[in-house]
Amino acid sequence: MIQWWQILLLTLYSAYQICDELTIVSSAGSPVFAGFISGLIMGDMGTGLAIGASLQLMVLGVGTFGGASRIDATSGAVLATAFSVAQGIDPELAVTTIAVPVAALLVYTDILGRMTTTYFAHRVDAAVERFDYKGIERNYLLGAIPWALSRALPVFLALALGGGFVQTVVDWIASVQWFANGLTLAGRMLPGLGFAILLHYLPVKRNLHYLAAGFGITAMLTVIYSNIQTLGGTVASYLAPINELLPEDGALAFSNNFKGLPMIGIAIIGALLAVLHYKNSQRTVVAPTTSNVESGEIEDDEI
Incomplete structure (x- = not known):
């Protein structure tokens, strides 16, 4: 209600x-x-x-x-x-x-x-x-x-x-x-x-490499974190019956607090790639013509 x-x-x-x-x-x-x-x-x-x-x-x-x-x-x-x-x-x-x-x-x-x-x-x-x-x-x-x-x-x-x-x-x-x-x-x-x-x-064709990199990084980190979670769960399941046989002061301390893939990590990686892309787009290299440098003359459009 x-x-x-x-x-x-x-x-x-x-x-x-x-x-x-x-x-x-x-x-x-x-x-x-x-x-x-x-x-x-x-x-x-x-x-x-x-x-x-x-x-x-x-x-x-x-x-x-x-x-x-x-x-x-x-x-x-x-x-x-x-x-x-x-x-x-x-x-x-x-x-x-x-x-x-x-x-x-x-x-x-x-x-x-x-x-x-x-x-x-x-x-x-x-x-x-x-x-x-x-x-x-x-x-x-x-x-x-x-x-x-x-x-x-x-x-x-x-x-x-x-x-x-x-x-x-x-x-x-x-x-x-x-x-x-x-x-x-x-x-x-x-x-x-x-x-x-x-x-x-989105301009995917122009930034396809960033899309592929993001997909690959996410896939790899997902597999890594999943394996870590599985390993932590396995270790915890083996230690549980052992700790029941041991005295309380001699129990093996293990906390299975492994988390899944944090989205904040993916967001940080995405922000890094965005900053790199922005900085690359801001770089403009203008090479002076050889003739002007050697002669020292200034053209009309350079005044």
């Missing part, structure tokens, strides 16, 4: 996140941040981050260039996290049954919000002609209201009225096992789709 204060906080965040995305751009309007905030409010940050990360990867290479509308994965992450925690829905199933449909439907409210703000934009133009600075400021701030409502209103209605309906839909999907398995598989494919879209927009 979603509490009233949780509905209020999630609604307020939904109103703020789109304004942040359009003005401050602090990443508070990203799906992974929405999953974090929603999970924090609902009391299950793990589920929120899992859902938010899946949707973040799905829209990784998608932008609203030229004022184009895209699926609202952020609001989808909010609703999917809220219902996943409240109704006990599997996160992967919540992504495909709640987040993706909601994200697609909110394209229409996004368009409605864009159309409504044009009214305030024309009022700003009129205030500019009158040199009415207070009017410019007032209409600019009023233009944020349609944007905020385009997200807050659907989220509020879904959270306040849609719990029973969502549970009914999820129960029906769970009863049709092949359909549920198909949606789960589709949810696992969405991050790959996001990467494919991102690679489509």
Whole structure:
């Protein structure tokens, strides 16, 4: 059951996140941040981050260039996290049954919000002609209201009225096992789709060597860390029965705290490659012509 204060906080965040995305751009309007905030409010940050990360990867290479509308994965992450925690829905199933449909439907409210703000934009133009600075400021701030409502209103209605309906839909999907398995598989494919879209927009052909290097480094480190984890687990399993036979003061101390491949390590390597690429692109070597150096003459275009 979603509490009233949780509905209020999630609604307020939904109103703020789109304004942040359009003005401050602090990443508070990203799906992974929405999953974090929603999970924090609902009391299950793990589920929120899992859902938010899946949707973040799905829209990784998608932008609203030229004022184009895209699926609202952020609001989808909010609703999917809220219902996943409240109704006990599997996160992967919540992504495909709640987040993706909601994200697609909110394209229409996004368009409605864009159309409504044009009214305030024309009022700003009129205030500019009158040199009415207070009017410019007032209409600019009023233009944020349609944007905020385009997200807050659907989220509020879904959270306040849609719990029973969502549970009914999820129960029906769970009863049709092949359909549920198909949606789960589709949810696992969405991050790959996001990467494919991102690679489509990136200059991959020109930087193919960096892509290959990153893939190779990740693959090798994954194998190394997996083997270390396996070795640590094996040693711990052998020491456990031995320590049961030994006195407490003579037990062999071993802690299997080997972690998986840290993504921060991959991020550092990526940052290093990005800096190297930037520095290489800034190097411009201009060799003077031999004739000018030997004669000492200055051409017209050198003055």
